[in-house]
Amino acid sequence: MSDQTTHSMAGTQTPVFDSTGKLAAILIGVTAVVAGVVMGTANPFLRGAASSQGSQIDTLFSLFVGIATAIFIIVQGFLLFSIVRFARAPEDEGEGAPLRGNTKLEIFWTAVPALIVVFLAIYSYRVLADIDRPRPDQMVIEVTGRQFAWEFYYPDYDIKTAELHIPLGRQVLLKITSADVNHAFWIPQMRIKKDAMGGKITTANITATEPGVYPIVCAELCGAGHAVMRSQAVVEAEPTFQTWVQAQVGAKQRAVAAPADPKALGRQLYNQYGCNACHKLADAGAIGLVGPALDGIGSRAANVVPGQSAEEYIRTSIVKPTAFIVPNYQPVMPGDYGQRMSEADLNALVQYLLEQK
Amino acid sequence: MTADTVVGTGLVRHGGRKFSDYLVFNTDHKVIGIQYLVLAFTFFIIGGLLAELIRAQLAVPNNQLVTGSQYNLVLTLHGTIMIFLWIIPAFVGAANYVVPLMLGANDMAFPRLNAVSFWLLVPGGLLMLASFAVGGAESGWTAYPPLSVTTPVGQTLWALALQFIGFSSIFGAINFLVTVFNLRAPGMSLTRMPLLAWAIVATSLIIMLGTPVLSGALLLLILQRLLGAQFFTPGGGGNPLLWQNLFWFYSHPAVYIMILPGFGIISEVLPVFARKPIFGYKLIAFSSMAIAVFGFLVWAHHMFTSGMDPFLRVPFMVTSMIIAVPTGVKIFSWLATIWAGKLRFTTSMMFALAFISMFVIGGLSGIFLASVPIDIHVQDTYFVVAHLHYVLFGGSVMALFAGLYLWYPKLTGRMLDERLGHLHFWLTFMGFNLTFFPQHIAGLQGMPRRVYTYPPEFWALNLISSIGAFLMAIAVLPFLYNALRSLAVGKVAGPNPWRAFGLEWTLSSPPPVHNFPTPPVVEGDPYGYGERPVPGTRVVPAPGVAGGGE
Amino acid sequence: MKHVDPAKEALQPHRYPGVRTYLLVFAGLALLTLIEVAVSYITAGIRVPLLILLAALKALLVILFFMHLRYDSRWYAFIFFAPLVLVIPLIWVSLIR
Amino acid sequence: MSETTSSLTVHGRAASATGLDSAKLGMWLFLATEVMLFSAMIAGFLDMRGRSPADANHVLNIPVTAVNTFVLICSSLTVALSVASIEQGNQKRLRTFLLLTLLFGGTFLSVQVFEYTKLIGSGELTPWNSLFGAGFFAVTGLHGFHVFIGLIWCALTILWASQGKFSAQNFMRVEVFGLYWHFVDVVWIILFVLIYLM
């Protein structure tokens, strides 16, 4: 190596911070600020929240989008500028400027992100405290997740449903739990999500601000039917909500007294026990995909298992699903319907399915 | 240089190595390094094919390609394989090969333990494949109980596989730490160490302190599954959150296990192709250690929507956001490193530059996630999937490729074809953004993760994503072809094809079996571009400019 | 048998404690165990902190004397005790309901 | 156990840039990982303990376990003495003390196995009938497994000792084994209080 110590280290030395570099730095800075403000204000990604908590989260999110856009532009801007400006000329075998550091610069880019981050944390904390704050007129709804359906219980009215109805503008306190594995209750349009866990009650506040029908989604992997564990939230004005409540209460009383319309009762049970989560059935408006579609089950049930009548087959399929596994399907149907259903409900459901010709 | 390199037709012999040496228990760190890399890459392809299956199923709504439980199995194995059998072992393999060379050591501190670490990975990988074959590991790579105690027997094999992989990691980490501390060549002071060595120290510390906690959690999971102990199930009085705490106590630091070596590699690649010293050496080294320490104090940011005590969310939000500071220091130092350099856009450099660009997107979405109110909305959605691929693919995988293109000549004695390299790069880069950028939006608009089907409104975003995934798979082909073909017909590299500093480049390519016959002389850190001449290379004097020299 | 390199000799300061110290430590450990069992029958509130203190004392005796941490390089002590800093948040957070 | 570069110079170069012995450094690093493992298990155990009735550990036999704890402490002493012996180059006492260690360690483990069979056999405490039982068997079982590994290691060390592999200048393997053994003792010291006495 000693014979090579004499040659030069650099070809044409690259200027470290000339006027072009300065201009670029200023341009990148200005673009970053402008783009940050524009993106933060416009926020094309998340808008139109249907709850007051959601609106606050969206505002916070917009702030993050603005700051992230600015940082993004700064990094990509300097990267691109360097790529264009400092590309090596093909014949240039020299070295770049031997810069090893700059204390002021390094303090600067340690301190500024630190400040930004502290600001973001404080702002986030305030939003969090706000969306967690209970209002005195809260209405409590108990939510239970189970593989693979949601169940809602209104303690004020003693009614149980498979669909969530909430009055517009009134804060609702959801008390969420699970009957089996973990689930997560999520209404995307309201930006609210909370895990459902067995042996534990978690809570979330929702104040709906827009009437409408919004999907309820399970967001925690809970087994084969996780993707179809969905329901919906209906937001309606207080009077409409009260009418709905009365209808539910009435339906419940009628069902106890005498089953009025067996078909309607069947539909209700089908959705109440979460069959809809897994079995498509046009008559009940169900779209589940986990199990076989039950359209026409009444006509084919007699021919599935030799020696079993249609009624026996359907009843066994519900009470002891593993007795016969339909080809190409997984044995994931819950095995505890026998315990969970009253004899009357079971009979009504079997009759209802037998009608599906 | 020593004439270990056998040049001629066919393969460049690896410093006197036979092909069969790579198939058996061998204690040479260079052999073990390549064993790791080949095994890991095999699993990358397996994990990648599983990903393609995921994207095929999700290309259209209501697709019937796989069932719900098959889908869960595929996504669990995809996540687990990519993390535990691709990224982690691939980095270990690369470091195994180059770090002892960079330090001027003749091998790792415990050569036999090193081989044991590798060979523990083999049963781990086989058990993982077995769990796929029998089915049942269907609860995601995070394996939350109670679901993970109700799933069929494959879940137990999955947990056992992770135990093996964990032991492999722990022994490897101890080995790296002792190697870096004790086997440095004379003159190689701590501040002359390559930054990759610093990164490996930080990584090994995390593995050492984190992985045992995962082992403990897995032990409990296995005992619950086999003995019916009720650790995690509320029915028996147990606590599902216990698993989440133990799992994330390991698995958040584990994401830094998967990125710190990448940071180290980038710090090696940029100076070589920018022809400049690394900017801010000490702060980069220090920030790796800071990330290692802080990384242990943020784990509950994965549990913001769980049943954890709500007041804990705030401290964990703050610590999570603080990680942006040391990470930002690295990003800005790298930008300063290429500033005023003489950039050569080799494939290695392209991947390194893309790393900076893509990792920042993933890091920024991480900051969104760290904010509790935002996370309440996006947790367990495709926004998280987008985040994790931007940091893991845009970060870790890009860094790995940058390193592979840099050191391939050292490992094999042959150059890779640069045209194919650029093809690989551009296909990957485009496919990657096409696949994962739309997922941010899908998540924000209401698409949860780990679903085998979705409402039709998300069709467009998912179709783009699936097309991108298809491009990414195609991108792997030129790389595979290039890597295999160049073994035989690539241009002979010579000891130092990139005119780089670093002790590894003072040896023949591939290096002799015993690395350094005489202890190397360490003149300074390996970033002296423009300050000292690169040993063993001839620099054409350029007219009219006074140079440094020694 | 490998020939022992003199350079390696220098690595090992042979300043370990003698048999007498070991026996004293042993006696201390035995005594503390007795005290622990006695304390475990107390019902007052200080029982738990007292027990933890006694256990920590015993552990320290073993670590400092039997494991020579008192006589060896500070690095070993750092390696061994530093993880305990992480253990505190781990246990604390796991126990919060 | 494996031959480490620490017990010799590497290709004519001093083995250590820090002056610390590689094998010993490696062992301490390994013990740090064990600290984390047992801490995780203890965190889990304390959680389960908190969810169990306050008197869940009343089925455990304190006097017997106290004696067993004493036995393990004895084994720690003998290991320490075996290191002290070889430090003086006394091969015979090295072997004697290691054998005593094997004996004490074996006794400890036997008593533990006996306790297990009794608890499970009588159904008083099993891993599946109570949360406390689950935690108890997981944590003490993991510790017992460590004792078991220690016994094998101890037997190997005795074998090496009888082959004359150690001397007053070269006994790092004995010392490293000792570190492991003492650590397992330390773990028990903690567990005894947490599980049996609290």
Ligand code: HEA
């Ligand atoms: C390589 C792996 C890797 C890396 C490096 C990171 C880095 C980060 N991650 Fe990520 N993360 C994952 C892998 C990784 N993550 C994975 C796999 C998951 C999903 C797990 C699962 O399956 O559930 C996940 C999930 C995840 C979550 C949970 C989401 C949820 O489930 O709800 C959170 C929440 O806080 C988070 C945060 C962060 C943060 C704050 C960082 C930070 O370290 C990022 C820091 C970097 C930057 C910020 C960019 C550079 C900095 C600057 C340019 C300076 C200026 C910047 C500012 C001032 C902001 N991550």
Ligand code: HEA
């Ligand atoms: C380093 C980690 C890593 C990497 C590299 C990848 C790579 C990819 N990942 Fe994945 N991914 C994870 C880690 C990773 N992933 C994790 C941790 C999860 C979470 C899991 C969970 O929720 O539990 C996840 C989840 C995940 C999901 C979400 C699933 C869900 O939630 O439902 C999706 C969906 O699109 C996806 C897609 C992809 C794609 C398209 C790639 C592509 O990059 C793949 C590129 C393709 C190839 C590499 C194929 C190459 C093969 C060939 C070309 C064939 C050649 C053939 C022969 C030689 C025989 N990944």
Ligand code: CUA
């Ligand atoms: Cu319930 Cu997912």
Ligand SMILES: [Cu+2]
């Ligand atoms: Cu994390």
